[in-house]
Amino acid sequence: MSKEYVVAIAGATGLVGRKMMEILEERNFPVREIKLLASERSRGKKLKFKGEEIEVRVLAPEEFKGVDFAIFSAGGSISKAIGKQVAEAGAVMIDNSSAWRMDPEVPLVVPEVNPEDAQKHKGIIANPNCSTIQMLVALKPLHDAAKIRRIVVVTYQSTSGAGKEAVEELRAHSEAMLKGEKYENKVFPHPIAFNCLPQIPQSKAFGDNFYTSEEMKMVNETRKMFHDDSIMVSATCVRVPVFGAHAEAINITTERKLSRDQAIKVLSDAPGIKVVDDPANQKYPLQLDAEGVDDVFVGRVREDISQEQGLDLWCVADNIRKGAATNAVQIAELLAAASR
Ligand SMILES: NC(=O)c1ccc[n+]([C@@H]2O[C@H](COP(=O)([O-])OP(=O)(O)OC[C@H]3O[C@@H](n4cnc5c(N)ncnc54)[C@H](OP(=O)(O)O)[C@@H]3O)[C@@H](O)[C@H]2O)c1
Numbered sequence: 001m002s003k004e005y006v007v008a009i010a011g012a013t014g015l016v017g018r019k020m021m022e023i024l025e026e027r028n029f030p031v032r033e034i035k036l037l038a039s040e041r042s043r044g045k046k047l048k049f050k051g052e053e054i055e056v057r058v059l060a061p062e063e064f065k066g067v068d069f070a071i072f073s074a075g076g077s078i079s080k081a082i083g084k085q086v087a088e089a090g091a092v093m094i095d096n097s098s099a100w101r102m103d104p105e106v107p108l109v110v111p112e113v114n115p116e117d118a119q120k121h122k123g124i125i126a127n128p129n130c131s132t133i134q135m136l137v138a139l140k141p142l143h144d145a146a147k148i149r150r151i152v153v154v155t156y157q158s159t160s161g162a163g164k165e166a167v168e169e170l171r172a173h174s175e176a177m178l179k180g181e182k183y184e185n186k187v188f189p190h191p192i193a194f195n196c197l198p199q200i201p202q203s204k205a206f207g208d209n210f211y212t213s214e215e216m217k218m219v220n221e222t223r224k225m226f227h228d229d230s231i232m233v234s235a236t237c238v239r240v241p242v243f244g245a246h247a248e249a250i251n252i253t254t255e256r257k258l259s260r261d262q263a264i265k266v267l268s269d270a271p272g273i274k275v276v277d278d279p280a281n282q283k284y285p286l287q288l289d290a291e292g293v294d295d296v297f298v299g300r301v302r303e304d305i306s307q308e309q310g311l312d313l314w315c316v317a318d319n320i321r322k323g324a325a326t327n328a329v330q331i332a333e334l335l336a337a338a339s340r
Helices: 015-026 076-088 130-146 164-178 213-226 260-268 321-338
Strands: 005-010 031-038 046-049 052-058 069-072 092-095 124-126 148-157 232-239 246-254 273-275 296-303 310-317
Touching (some): 005 015, 005 321, 015 031, 015 321, 069 076, 069 321, 076 092, 076 124, 130 213, 130 273, 130 310, 130 321, 148 213, 213 232, 260 273, 260 310, 310 321
Parallel strands (some): 005 031, 031 052, 069 092, 092 124, 148 232
Antiparallel strands (some): 246 310
């Protein structure tokens, strides 16, 4: 009989946690028992998994005894505080926060990019930032084909990337503005409705180099997963009034020249990517189409007219699925497959 696992979801009541449950079901991950954990606020709440109502428990270190996979999306400070105890209890922590990503002892994994790193874990594996995940799924095959030296990226990130309260703020703020009513923003520092905010995350200050921490995550996580500290990355991360998926305009400089046709062929053959690139018929990836889908969509592929070895592309993905929950479940699948 094939093995079944005890899975804990920490942050089960959040956007990512709920999606995690859906994806475990959809992909038919072999779950023997599921434990749903959240804050004191959610004590006793019931959530459905495979048709069964499961009571939410309060997240605490004692909950991880006997757990095989502990998938965390309850915020960085909680992951940092409890990570070692989760691993010591014998569970493998797959963490969605930024708490462990740059720890040299912790693999940072996207299964389409560096699956081999997952097997080197010592009890904790980190899921990268949502904007890095989709960018690297799109760029890995181009990197393999032509070696990327430099990446310049601008993101157009959905409000769902900032959690359930941010999504609610976009909805409420949009409704208020359309009715000509006043709305006091609580999550974002400026109005998010009908506006773009060049500051992610919304709560933290800019760094000494004037980049935000989200932008520096795209730099550092790319280097870690491509195992190349010399790769140059510059990012500008922008929150846009979209509910469900992130888009990115990416410009790369490669060591060897790739034509548009060669790039499209390489992208079309790669795992996890769907190429939508039909300019004559105005077909290119759209955030509304990517919502609810696991693929990373790539289009608007073109040779950069400003440099010999450059390419431009437009990349769109559901940030809660491939940018968080699906990637985490795929990591658990990698480990489960290796232990068979
Ligand atoms: N949204 C994205 O696209 C995305 C992508 C990648 C990674 N992430 C990361 O995933 C995490 C959660 O994101 P989200 O969008 O799901 O946020 P969210 O919708 O605001 O949900 C937060 C979750 O964390 C729980 N939580 C908060 N404080 C807690 C505490 N003190 N003890 C235990 N549980 C606590 C909440 O429980 P209650 O309901 O009980 O408050 C809820 O389940 C963050 O670290 C975020 O950076 C998010």
